[in-house]
Each structure stands twice: as structure tokens, then as C-alpha cells.
Amino acid sequence: MELSVIKEGNALLYIPDTRSATLKQGIIEPTHLPVFYNPVMTFNRDLSVVVLDAFIKKHLNNKEVAILDPLAATGIRGIRYAIEIERVSKVIINDGNRDSYRLMKKNVKLNGLENVVVHNRDANSLMRSLRFECKELLNIIDLDPFGSVMPFIHAALSISTKGTMLAVTATDLAVLGGSKPVAAKRKYQASLIKNRHYRETSIRVLLAYIARIAASYDKVIIPLMSYSVDHYLRLYLLIGRGARKADKMIEENIGYFTYENGIVLYDKNGRLGPIWTGKIMDEDFLREVLERLISKYRYLETYKRSQHLLDMLIQESSLQTYFHQRVDTICKHQHKSMPRMDKLIERINELNYRATRSTFSATGFRTDAPSDLIVRLCRESIS
Numbered sequence: 001m002e003l004s005v006i007k008e009g010n011a012l013l014y015i016p017d018t019r020s021a022t023l024k025q026g027i028i029e030p031t032h033l034p035v036f037y038n039p040v041m042t043f044n045r046d047l048s049v050v051v052l053d054a055f056i057k058k059h060l061n062n063k064e065v066a067i068l069d070p071l072a073a074t075g076i077r078g079i080r081y082a083i084e085i086e087r088v089s090k091v092i093i094n095d096g097n098r099d100s101y102r103l104m105k106k107n108v109k110l111n112g113l114e115n116v117v118v119h120n121r122d123a124n125s126l127m128r129s130l131r132f133e134c135k136e137l138l139n140i141i142d143l144d145p146f147g148s149v150m151p152f153i154h155a156a157l158s159i160s161t162k163g164t165m166l167a168v169t170a171t172d173l174a175v176l177g178g179s180k181p182v183a184a185k186r187k188y189q190a191s192l193i194k195n196r197h198y199r200e201t202s203i204r205v206l207l208a209y210i211a212r213i214a215a216s217y218d219k220v221i222i223p224l225m226s227y228s229v230d231h232y233l234r235l236y237l238l239i240g241r242g243a244r245k246a247d248k249m250i251e252e253n254i255g256y257f258t259y260e261n262g263i264v265l266y267d268k269n270g271r272l273g274p275i276w277t278g279k280i281m282d283e284d285f286l287r288e289v290l291e292r293l294i295s296k297y298r299y300l301e302t303y304k305r306s307q308h309l310l311d312m313l314i315q316e317s318s319l320q321t322y323f324h325q326r327v328d329t330i331c332k333h334q335h336k337s338m339p340r341m342d343k344l345i346e347r348i349n350e351l352n353y354r355a356t357r358s359t360f361s362a363t364g365f366r367t368d369a370p371s372d373l374i375v376r377l378c379r380e381s382i383s
């Protein structure tokens with residue numbers, strides 16, 4: 001395998017020569033590489049470094065932590081955690097691919113790291129054996145698969161304990177978001193239809209799926225941060241324990257929705273779902289992440305983008321339990337042209353309701369105003 005060396009964050013990294021996987025217009029197809037590396041995910045990894053740092057401070061009282069990256073490819077994620085986050089005593093990186101294992105070893109050496117352990121195992125059997133045979137206590141588990149994370153959720157939850165952080169990336173938004181209803185039923189036991197709100201749908205469908213599995217292990221999930229950009233979604237979940245708590249979590253946070261006239265509404269008797277209807281982020285935690293970003297991580301390549309995303313998430317978090325709506329979709333159903341977003345938000349505020357833009361779409365907003373009012377405002381087409 002021909003290699004090149006790059007720098008990402010504060011880590012140096014051998015990656016496979018990308019010429020063999022370069023498509024038209026210079027775009028790289030990472031799955032064509034002998035070992036996966038996707039430069040588009042630098043934003044995901046940059047932000048992960050900051051989120052994990054904030055988590056160690058806020059939820060683990062700055063104690064020494066152990067992190068598991070069981071689907072590691074080049075090892076970049078775990079290696080960056082070992083280099084860029086303080087208080088990391090051990091990182092375990094693993095990949096089932098043999099070429100990947102050799103490359104991870106080289107990358108650990110290249111960065112002179114002694115606290116990073118490399119494995120070449122099936123991720124699920126590694127997770128279970130670390131916990132049940134080796135009695136390892138893992139504070140953070142980061143799942144970053146190709147496509148669906150579903151095959152790794154049972155093992156990750158079974159080894160999580162009170163206070164563990166489970167971080168999850170998923171790129172199967174077409175399934176989770178409703179564009180492939182048959183696959184959504186098969187993989188996530190969710191009834192969905194195609195909708196234009198697929199980013200939030202994906203997050204809430206996956207949260208409901210993970211919550212139900214967590215409950216079956218008498219565990220709960222508390223979402224600290226959830227977002228979807230580019231081709232993926234990302235969740236950061238705090239795990240808790242207790243059968244009663246699990247019953248309460250399911251009772252209070254799992255529900256259904258309807259999708260009519262371009263509006264998404266929670267509906268106890270709805271036919272779509274199940275989805276997570278509760279909070280998808282913790283505003284205090286987001287503020288901690290933003291504070292860590294500004295105070296420690298200005299060197300990140302995606303610093304500005306990270307700051308912008310966090311600002312927007314903080315802004316929309318007070319209305320986060322209201323599903324985001326899309327002004328273009330509502331207006332299309334009313335055969336009206338679209339009002340300007342700022343005008344619409346201003347008008348909703350004048351009527352004593354709250355409204356804010358949403359990260360899920362450039363035409364997306366969250367509001368506590370009733371749906372008939374939103375439709376009426378769109379019909380009036382504020383100019």
C-alpha cells in the first residue's frame with residue numbers, strides 16, 4: 001500500500017495514497033481506499049475532540065479516562081483523543097481489517113504514543129471481552145461505522161455503565177430519515193414515509209431505537225448533544241442505570257408523529273415512528289463545549305464552523321422539543337411563495353410566540369406557535 005503523510009489536528013498520520021480512490025472533480029471515495037480515511041469527517045473529529053474534553057471536565061470531574069474507538073480505520077480519531085485531550089490515560093483503537101491494523105500501529109509509532117493500544121478484532125467481540133473478561137472500565141465509547149451503527153449498539157450498551165459516554169456517528173440517513181421506509185422497518189422497526197425533515201427524523205428515530213435497547217439492559221440514555229450535517233448525524237449520550245428510570249424514559253420520551261401539509265407534529269395516535277420526542281441536547285453541556293472550544297481549541301481547522309454550529313445549537317435548544325418545520329415545505333403545500341425567514345420569525349414573535357432558526361435546514365425553524373397559525377402566516381406570505 002502506497003502511503004502519504006498528513007497532519008490533522010495535532011496528529012501526524014499515514015493514510016493510503018488517495019490517487020487510487022479519486023473520482024471526477026478530485027473528490028475522494030474513502031470506501032475505495034484499502035484503509036478508510038475521509039477528509040470530510042475532519043469536522044466531525046475536530047468537534048469530537050472538544051466535546052470529549054468538555055465531557056471529561058463536566059461529567060467525569062477531570063479524572064483520568066479510558067476511551068474505546070472500536071471502528072478506527074487509520075486510528076486517527078483515537079490517536080487525536082490521546083494527543084489533544086488532557087486526562088486521557090488510555091485509548092484502545094481497533095479495526096477488523098488487517099491493513100488497517102498495520103497502519104494503526106505505524107500511526108501510533110509515528111506520534112510516539114505509549115498510551116494507545118491497537119487491536120485487530122471484530123468490534124463486538126472486542127467490546128464484550130474488554131468488559132467481561134478483562135474487566136476494563138471504559139469511560140467513553142465512540143462508534144464510527146460505515147453506514148448504520150445498528151450492528152454495534154447492543155455490545156456498546158451492554159458494556160456501558162452509569163456515567164459512560166456513548167458517541168455515535170451514522171451515515172444511513174436515507175434509511176433513518178424516511179427515504180427508504182422498507183429498510184427503516186427492517187433495521188430500526190420504525191414506520192416512516194419520505195419527508196423533507198430527514199435530518200431531525202433520523203436523529204429522533206435513532207435515539208428511540210437506542211433508548212429501547214438501553215431500556216432492555218435496564219439502562220437509560222441522556223442526550224447531551226445531537227446534530228446532523230453533511231452526510232451524517234452525530235449523537236453524544238450519557239448512560240445511566242436503573243429499571244425504574246428506564247421505564248420512565250420510555251414512557252416520557254418515545255412517541256409517534258404525523259406528517260401532513262408539510263408539517264411534522266407529535267401525535268400519540270400517529271402512525272409514524274417510534275421516535276424520541278424528548279430533549280436531544282443539554283444546553284449547559286453545549287455551553288461547556290463552546291467554552292472549551294474558545295479557550296483551548298482555536299487551532300482546529302474547523303474552529304469557525306464548530307463555533308457557528310454550537311452557537312446555533314445553543315440558540316435552538318430552548319425550543320428543541322418542538323420538531324423543526326420548514327417554511328418552503330409549508331408554503332409549497334399552500335401554493336404560496338416563501339416569506340423571508342427573518343420576517344416569519346419576527347411575525348411569530350410579535351404574536352407572542354417564540355421562534356428560532358434550526359441547524360437542520362436553511363429554511364428550518366422551531367417554534368411553540370400552533371401549526372394552524374404557522375400555516376396562516378405562510379398563507380399570508382409576509383413579504
Ligand SMILES: C[S@@+](CC[C@H](N)C(=O)[O-])C[C@H]1O[C@@H](n2cnc3c(N)ncnc32)[C@H](O)[C@@H]1O
Pocket residue numbers: 035036037038041045070071072073074075076077094095096097100121122123124144145146
Ligand atoms: C467509517 S470507518 C472508521 C473511520 C474512522 N473512525 C475515522 O474517523 O477515520 C469504519 C471502519 O470499521 C471497520 N469495521 C467494519 N465492521 C467491523 C467489525 N465488525 N469489527 C471491526 N471493524 C469493523 C472497517 O474496516 C472500517 O475501517
